Amino acid sequence: MAFAEADLQTVVGRRFPGGSYTVSPWRAWLLADTVLAEPPSLQDEGERPAHPLFAWMAATGAMGITWDELFAWFGATAADGPVFGEHETTLHRPLRVGATYRVTGGIESAERKVGRRTGVFDVVGYAMDLHDTDLHDTHLHDGEAHVARCWNSIVFPRRDA
Numbered sequence: 001m002a003f004a005e006a007d008l009q010t011v012v013g014r015r016f017p018g019g020s021y022t023v024s025p026w027r028a029w030l031l032a033d034t035v036l037a038e039p040p041s042l043q044d045e046g047e048r049p050a051h052p053l054f055a056w057m058a059a060t061g062a063m064g065i066t067w068d069e070l071f072a073w074f075g076a077t078a079a080d081g082p083v084f085g086e087h088e089t090t091l092h093r094p095l096r097v098g099a100t101y102r103v104t105g106g107i108e109s110a111e112r113k114v115g116r117r118t119g120v121f122d123v124v125g126y127a128m129d130l131h132d133t134d135l136h137d138t139h140l141h142d143g144e145a146h147v148a149r150c151w152n153s154i155v156f157p158r159r160d161a
Contacts, residue, residue, distance in 0.1 A: 002160045003075030008110035008122060011073050015106035016128065017064025021057075022100040023050045031057070049094035055148040056089060059128035062103035073107070074124060076156050085123060085153030093147055101130040101147060108151075112158075120158040127151045 028050045032039040037051055063070075068078060076082055095101070105128030112122050131144040 003122070003156075003158065005112045007075065008112060008124075011107050011124075012110050013107065014073065016104070016126075018102070018104045019062035019064045020100050020102050021059075021062040021130075023054050023058065023095055023097050025097055028054070028097040048097040050097050050099075052089065052091060052094075054095045055091060055130060056087070056150050058095070058101050058130055059103055059105070059148075059150040062101070063105060063128055064103075070154075071156075074110075074122065074156055080157060080159075082154050082156045085155045086151075087153075088151045090149045090151075091147070092149075093145065095130070095147060099132060099134065101132055102144065104129050104131065105150075118157065122156040122158060123153055124156065125151065125153045 028048070029039045031037075031053060032051050035051065035053065071077055071080070071082055105126065107124060107126050109125035110122060112120065114120050128150050129146060130148040130150075132147050133144045
């Protein structure tokens with residue numbers, strides 16, 4: 001069954017269940033080593049900054065649904081070939097090794113397009129925000145420090161449209 005263009009707008013505004021993500025020391029060390037950055041010391045937990053990639057890892061790791069569930073919101077499966085589109089991370093402050101972040105977010109946009117080579121496809125924009133309940137500063141959101149925002153898009157090919 002085809003996912004109609006009108007169906008796209010019914011998903012805009014839908015919120016992710018959300019969750020929380022802790023930047024574990026071993027994972028912080030492993031990620032830094034993997035991307036050839038200086039691994040953080042394994043002491044002084046909570047004071048060391050984590051690699052900026054943790055914003056995206058935390059956001060997607062604690063959005064509260066699986067990728068398959070997200071694809072299903074748009075009448076798609078992994079076999080349909082959805083691809084990662086754009087990404088933008090805004091860091092208001094560094095993430096900290098050992099800290100736990102609350103993740104919120106949802107679908108912000110959806111648009112059907114037609115490409116000469118690709119045919120019909122949908123571009124879906126979604127965002128996730130990371131909040132630290134232990135920090136209080138000028139970037140407050142509901143009494144929590146707004147630490148980061150990750151905006152992403154997914155492209156859904158619509159071969160049956």
